[in-house]
Amino acid sequence: MKELKLEVILSTEKKQKPSFDHLEFGKYFTDHMFIWNYTEGKGWHDPRIVPYQPITLDPAATVFHYGQTVFEGLKAYMTKDEQILLFRPDENFKRFNRSNDRLVMPELDEEGALSALKQLIQIERDWIPTAEGTSLYIRPFMIATEAFLGVHPAKTYQFMIILSPVGAYYKEGINPVKIAVESEYVRAVAGGTGNAKTAGNYAASLKAGEIASENGYSQVLWLDGKENQYIEEVGSMNVFFKINGEVITPALNGSILEGITRKSVIELLNYMNIPIVERKISIHEIQQAYQDGVLEEAFGSGTAAVISPIGELLWKNEKMVINNGEIGSVSKQVYDTLTGIQNGIKEDPFGWAVRV
Known part of the structure; x- marks a missing residue:
């Protein structure tokens, strides 16, 4: 260079x-x-x-x-x-x-x-x-x-x-956080600036985040701005759900930020032969998976926290406690591997770590 x-x-x-x-x-x-x-x-x-x-x-x-x-x-x-x-x-x-x-x-x-x-x-x-x-x-x-x-x-x-x-972005560190599903406010819409990392997107998120914090929740889970049912991001992070053995993350649609940690998680899961799919997923599907007992894990991904496990979701007064409020095995494995590569203590088969 x-x-x-x-x-x-x-x-x-x-x-x-x-x-x-x-x-x-x-x-x-x-x-x-x-x-x-x-x-x-x-x-x-x-x-x-x-x-x-x-x-x-x-x-x-x-x-x-x-x-x-x-x-x-x-x-x-x-x-x-x-x-x-x-x-x-x-x-x-x-x-x-x-x-x-x-x-x-x-x-x-x-x-x-x-x-x-x-x-x-x-x-x-x-x-x-x-x-x-x-x-x-x-x-x-x-x-x-x-x-x-x-x-x-x-x-x-x-x-x-x-x-x-x-230090850690969330005070909980790698311990699971509580997240409220946002039904009134919208972070971004397709065709807007949601897939750009610009200040206005974050200013638009502050009100909902403040309300969630006042009610004892760390952040909000954003739904789409058109039908108000499809999951987009969690706070300022991308989000993943493990349902019946398969990891699902919302597909990029023009309003979701293309996270570097998100991309790394997907590549890492493929490398580990853990099923991973990018597609639309609704809050109704999450609720049904929870009721059926197959919602096994949920976590956010981003530069600041790397991986932030989700221990509880609140939607329309229903509290969904995920994996007994504990970090899941996939979340832990992904966190340990990514941070291990970042800190130079684990093998980096992808060439992600760049020496200064």
């Missing part, structure tokens, strides 16, 4: 690092960040690593008014022999550009972005936690910076990468 030539300005005042044994998710940020500018007619220019700092934008910047922004999420891991590993970063930057295309934002130089990320991580390697379940969370994002009021694509943008040492 060709290394991106960039300017490096190191911080003269280093932050005090938090205790890596008690990390909250997304609260702490490292000493440096990466910035890359884009100007229409000029392309990408002025790549630089600088001290972590606030960014200054005109009040009329497009991102504030018309929501032209996309982001990604991936992680870096420190192995026992102090090698730094990334998990399928090429897939994240490919998806970044798919999101850019949907939001009419400029195509990112994927190879240059990955090179910049590796250089940034090398500078910040002391920020990578090593305790079990911890990692360095990576947030690449792009915003429209042109100052104007009018509904059309901007002409200037900034791409940035920030880093954050993190």
